[in-house]
Amino acid sequence: MKVGTGLSTEPVTGRAVEEAARSALAGIGVDRADAALCWLTTPHAPHVEEVCDHLGEVLDVPSFAGCIASGVTVGDRQVSDGPGVGVMAFADPDPDRFRSILARNLEKRPAEVATALVDRTGRDDMLFAMLSTSSFQPRPFLQALQGVGSRATLTGGGAVNLQGSDFVFTEAGVEADGASALLIRTCGPLIGVAQSCQAVTPPYLITACQGRVLAELDRRPAEDVLVEVMRGRGFQDADLGRRVMVGLGQRVSRVDFVRGEFVVRPLLGVETRLRALFVGDELEEGMSLVFVLRDREAARQELNACLMEMRDALNGRPRPSFALVADCGGRNAEFHGMPDFDAAITSAYLEDVPMGGFASGFEIAPSSGAPQVHLFSQVVGVGW
Secondary structure (H helix, E strand, O other): OEEEEEEEOOOOHHHHHHHHHHHHHHHHOOOOOOEEEEEEEHHHHHHHHHHHHHHHHHHOOOOEEEEEEOOEEEOOEEEOOOOOEEEEEEEOOOHHHEEEEEEEOOOOOHHHHHHHHHOOOOOOOEEEEEEEHHHOOHHHHHHHHHHHOOOOEEEEEEEOOOOOOOOEEEOOEEEOOEEEEEEEOOOOOEEEEEEOEEEOOOOEEEEEEEOOEEEEEOOEEHHHHHHHHHHHHOOOHHHEOOOEEEEEEOOOOOOOOOOOOOEEEOEEEEEOOOOEEEEOOOOOOOOEEEEEEEOHHHHHHHHHHHHHHHHHHHOOOOOOOEEEEEEEOOOOHHHHOOOOHHHHHHHHHOOOOOEEEEEEOOEEEEEOOEEEEEOOEEEEEEEO
16 A cells, blocks of 8 residues: 655645645646545635535545635644645545545434444454534443444544534545544554543442433542542632543543543533532443643653654554544644644654644544544554
């Protein structure tokens, strides 16, 4: 498999798509691609139909998928403060290795969309998906994936248009309430997840809850536990929900979670009368919960740890053909205090493997063997 990438910051949409697409083709020395991915920042959203036309013409490609996003990553660059178009083009002796998928009605039929994405896929396949963030319902989507059993490794995230509908697209059309994806068969995917949050407590056991209302931790009122953590760590009320959040894990643990064993969810508020907490996900008794801190330094340490693990796993294997990234829109230049941080570090660890992706509203990647929705994370997947 040969893979090339291209990036354009040209403000005129047609020119930008052509520039990025031709650069991607030049990177692999071919006149046409067998498949492609394309990501566009918000300024190009009004011209998304034009993008589809130009991709088909310039790449002469039978299958492509893409989305509008708050930012675009290509190589060691991230564009989020203006117009940007990123293209990743694939060429392979077997063009049937690729298939684009466009599924509609994500808001009302999340289970059907999930099933449509993984239909006719195998365990050695990667499915890079982009889903309309405003339409996405995590629980029925994930339950449907679990119901169909082990299929392709699903990664990707939420498409976000800061000025309108969350468009996703393939050569089959444009959809504001759906999912687009590119299936890459038999590529042996390897996935890494780096969170922006660090656990600041040992795990607690959820002993009473209803829906998203967390009533008890270790049979104590959840608000009492939170107050104890806040005071003990010197956190301020302004940190609640903005920096102080929770991590949820399926494993009942009395020792610290290892990296990647919990998924981060926001704290939405406190119900003082009930001495309970509101959490941004459905809860179940018996789950484990840690309090986490969203922090720049923690995010950098986590990214380095994730990439070191990936590099160790790649040791002795051929150089990957590509790397695909879904990077939380909150892990931006303002968060890191400098531009291009995640892209530059990830590209350096992967030794300039062709890399592309987008800034996401949420991220999807395996955790403890099952697909999970992540927040405030970077997900990177490589394949051959």
